[in-house]
Amino acid sequence: MSTATVLLTDTSKHYGAQLAVQGVDLTLRAGERIALVGHNGAGKSTLIKLMLGLVRPSGGRIEVLGEDPAHGAAAARSQIGYLPENLVLQPSMTGRELMVFYARLKGQPVSHNQAILERVGIAEAAGRRIHTYSKGMRQRIGLAQALIGKPRILLLDEPTSGLDPALRHSFYEIMGELAHGGATVLISSHALAELEAQSDRIVVMNEGRKVADGTIDELRHFAKRPVRIRVTMPTEDANLPMRLVGNAAQCERIGKHTFEIRCASTAKADVVRRLAASPVPFQDIDISSPTLDEIYAHFLRHEVRSKAAE
């Protein structure tokens, strides 16, 4: 197992009576892409701010690269890249000036800026003032500043909200490269579907608590959400698919010749084999695993139920 870069132990944060983060244990490791998902107000941004020392924990311990972020920790912060949610940059500066300012603050040579600007695709507009930038360009320059000095930890708060699909793709590509190079990349988002393929691990937050933490497969396993198999079989016998799949699955007719079968993911292969052995061959089959959205919804429901039981 690779080195832990961020370590949160029973971390809490409250603002007066309002609990923003409650008893979160979390370990982030080098080379990992972590998706931090949750509703607005679930505590994602607060968790990131705690890691940066922008807010102090009300309880528990935080260690980032071996230091406590709320107390100095300048050495750790020189190895962190941060892209805040709703990024605001000084409108009168040009992209290039902004990069020079931040590179100097990080003690990094200004000569590396050009390569970063090219990598995020904003080099051509770097001479223009930021107030002339589109939303996508502002996010690009925001990502560029976060990449200064090859950070070991990248904390990106809703980095792709409001971006077009092509730009999102290029953002994820860069994040993947960084994680491959050994960086810890934490992305908070409520755009769950797109994070599924872009993260090694998913942490679900709800009302300040961590309600799930694991790889997408682990979460699928825990959530026990069924796999959906949609099959088109030109048969007049509505009960044929039901007889074929047997007890291992539930079958429902949803069109004249279309049936939806729900089964546990462990039974998936068996169900497909049984369908393939049908006397009336199927014309089309579509298998969909539970999406991150469904898994997320499951963990939220579970959380609500366990709270109601308390």
Next chain:
Amino acid sequence: MKAVAIIAGKEIRDGLRNRWVVAMTLLMGTLALTLTLLGSAPTGTVGVSPLSVVVVSLSSLTIFLVPLIALLISYDAIAGEMDRGTMGLLLSYPVARWEVIAGKFLGATAILGFATIIGYGAAGAALAITGGEVEPEAWGAFAVMVGSSILLGAAFVALGYLASSLVRDPRTAGGIAIGLWLFFTLIYDMALLGVLVADQGKTVTVALLNFLLLGNPADVFRLLNLTGFSNVSLFAGTAGLAEQLELPKAALAAALVAWSAVPLMLSALVFARREM
């Protein structure tokens, strides 16, 4: 310390870019030149050096104008950046919070210093060019006036930062800044005068008065400039006061520096506890 210089440099560039520096320099230069050229006309017959007159008029201008400008460039510095969200990003960099305050303070004071030296310097230059005999002591008084104007500005920049780091909403910081300006330039002296008149010299001794005057940076500035030089105090009508006061110039200058240092340290302490 490097971060302090980087942040100060950015403040100066921002000041140049948003034309604050130009506007301040032009304003101070215009007012100073107007006072110099119009105000020195009647001095020919009373035997006072025109430069002493300029020191008196510019000092009176400074007491109202410099604190106002200083508060205007400082009240938004912390609360505004926190409100807009740029402070969070800045503090995610390896920068200590006191370095942010110190850097901003140095930048703002440099801008104010530049505007004062150029603006008031233009008045001095105009006087030197238009001729008239000026004794060396008057030039000394002029130099002290320019230097203490910058110190006065620095003190109000620091007070502006204190207001800015105490509140979350920049508009509230703006309100506090206006209150500070009114308090120190008008209310404090009126209240002090009221107390002196009501007291009839029974409890307020000279020592206590000295102490009370040190409690207002604008008064410290006034004392330093209007009573510090005999010619100036004669013309300013403060010669009587000058004899009564026992504060040496160095103590007054030190008091002005303390008026920058203390609010600045308080502001750094408050800001260190703030959450983004």
